[in-house]
Amino acid sequence: MRMKKQSKQRRRNRRKGLLAFVIVLLLVVWGGVKLPLVFTESVEEAAFGSTALYRSKTVDNALMRTGDLILVNGGYAYDFEQAETKYPIASLKNDSYQVKNDEISLNKKTIKQFNALFRAFERHTGHNNVSIISAYRDYAYQESVLNDYISSYGYDTAMDYVAMPGFSEHHTGLAADIAVADEAGETETFTGEDEYAFVGENAWKYGFINRYPADKTGVTGIANEPWHYRYVGKAHAYVMREKGMCLEEYEEYLRNFTFGQSCLSVNIHGDDYKIYYIPAGEGSTRLQVPLFGRYTVSGNNMDGFIVTV
């Protein structure tokens, strides 16, 4: 009886082994085409190539105030009328990081990407103690943050770190401040050092940039903030990292790439992206978008649109 059971078990194991082997074989054969490209990353300034497979699409200029690439800084206010729906992070997050309370909210896609970034960080370091301590802020909340800062640290320091209400990137739902939590839930400033450097080094893979780096304070108008991350999308985060540009510089750079003339050609692990800029028209804008395939359009919140194919 026992022998019989054992041989049955052996047969079952053999069948399982065979199944696993076939699955792996299928994966190799199927994925084989892409294999040589797996670790390639590149960015090139390229001629546009054929424009025959594009169509035009007219959009209202109000849309210039929306999208993953909007620039919100001391010079460009956020348009609350174009706001995306915000979701409490606590309701959509995974268990690889923490959030300070149940009210803290972001755009859905931003939360999804934080889930992936912090899951990767947890896998790499074993830590799940990064905590989001501030994310979406409405106008009144930004006002209270600024006033608190002024009373704690004085006017000048507040001006270095805190944007005026209406001009904060925290209005977009695309940005968050992170910290490091201890067992008791107390948080310490996120400096991005030691094991936590993983976050800064890998954030681009999930579409994030460290928005206010130490060497760009003269351009951003904000002091070095290693804790402030902003979602822009993977291809854009990659180019900014490659070129050492902050968002202000990148938006300026993108003006060199116009439809039909030239584009930024980005390859990340076998995925090709084509990026170009279209200046806004009067009241509305004719965008050129591909007939087939996926693309996204974002306003720059200044004077035009960026198409990512």
Ligand SMILES: [Zn+2]
């Ligand atoms: Zn911030």
